[in-house]
Amino acid sequence: MKSRIISLPLAAIFFLFAVLSITSCQKEQSQNGSEEEQEMEASRVSSEADGESEIVFNGVFDDVMGVNDEVGVGGTGIFGRVTACPDVTIDRLNPPAPFPVRITLDFGTGCVGRDGHFRKGKIVTVYTGRLIVPGSVATTEFVGFYFDSISVQGVHKITNTSSPVANVPPARQFKAEVINGKLTKPNGNFTEWNSTKIITQMEGLATVSPLDDIFKIEGSARGRVKRGNLLTIWESNIIEPLVKRFNCRWIVRGKIRIVRANATANSPWIAVLDFGSGNCDNQATITINGRTHQITLP
Incomplete structure (x- = not known):
């Protein structure tokens, strides 16, 4: 069974995210500047890439949860913040059973949302069950999808890891994974990213509306x-x-520690990305070797 809904009001498609990690002993390469300048630049670039990825991919969580209250909670992510643009296609993969279901958001050749960001292409998610039910999984892939001029690739997976034991109010927790994520810019610059995070709901459990929901995010990544x-x-x-x-479409608080490959235990070239003290804005800071830089997130 297949139904098609045209031009629903949808919103800010990604936010997100990057908590990245290192696994090899590869050496940074740069052809310009002194060794200290190169160290500073590598740390700064790593931190900015980490923040950009965090924003872009973390927003997928909102979007996947927000499609409707049949598969999530409805009204979050792009479904609460963007003007009409994507076509939404719903495919039942084992009718008449409601699940699994595949939902495609098709932005076509593109549109600009209220947040000022341009999006085109498709976001395709398969749900095994309603995401607020423990054990349910949503797996998202991107088909020719662009966020502004950035090509977005990879797999985003959400698993409800909440305890099935009834609590009042119920505890709610998710595992969010980005597998082989990649953000590519027109000039050939790119960020590759894999991350695993635990997302725990701290507030809003006692109400139906998602607008008062607050989550904390913990975990690590490599890139x-x-x-x-x-x-x-x-x-x-x-x-x-x-x-x-x-x-809020941005992370409002928290810190990430970023370490580059080959860094020694006492290396001064360790960066701390700070998302702020609670304000809803796109500003963050990076501190490297005692020097703090302001950055603007997408």
Whole structure:
């Protein structure tokens, strides 16, 4: 069975995210500047790539949860913040059973949402059950999808890891994974990213509306980034839980520690990405070797 809904009001498609990690002993490459400048640049670029990935992929969680209250909670992510643009196609994969179900968001040749970001292509998610039910899984892939000029690739997977034991209010927890994620820019620069995070709901459990939902995010990731002549790999860990409110498209609080490949235990070239003290904005800071830089998130 297949139904098609045209031009639903949808919103900010990604936010998200990047907590990246290192697994090899690859060496950073750069052709310009002193050794200290190269170290600073590699740390800065790694941190910015980590933050950009966190924003882009973390927003997928909102979007997948927000399609409707049949598969999630409805009204979150792009379904609460963007003007009409994508076509939504719902395919029952084992009719008449409601699940599994495949939902496709098709942005076509593109549109600009209220947040000012351009999106085109498709986001395709298969749900095994309603995501608020323990054990349910949603697996998302991207088909020719672009966020602004950035090509988005990879697999995003959400698993409800909440305890099936009834609680009042019920506890709610999810495992969010990005597998072989990649963000590619028109000039050939890219970020590759794999992450595993635990997302726990802290507030809003006693109400039906998602607007008062607040989550904390913990976990780690690994990645590789290319910026011009620079190629570096790194790992990152959340050292202060990230705080995500459903009524804000950015992470509002929390810190990530980013370490590059080959860094010694006492290396000064360790970066801390700080998302702020609770304000809903796109500003964050990166501190490297005692020097703090302000950055703007997508």
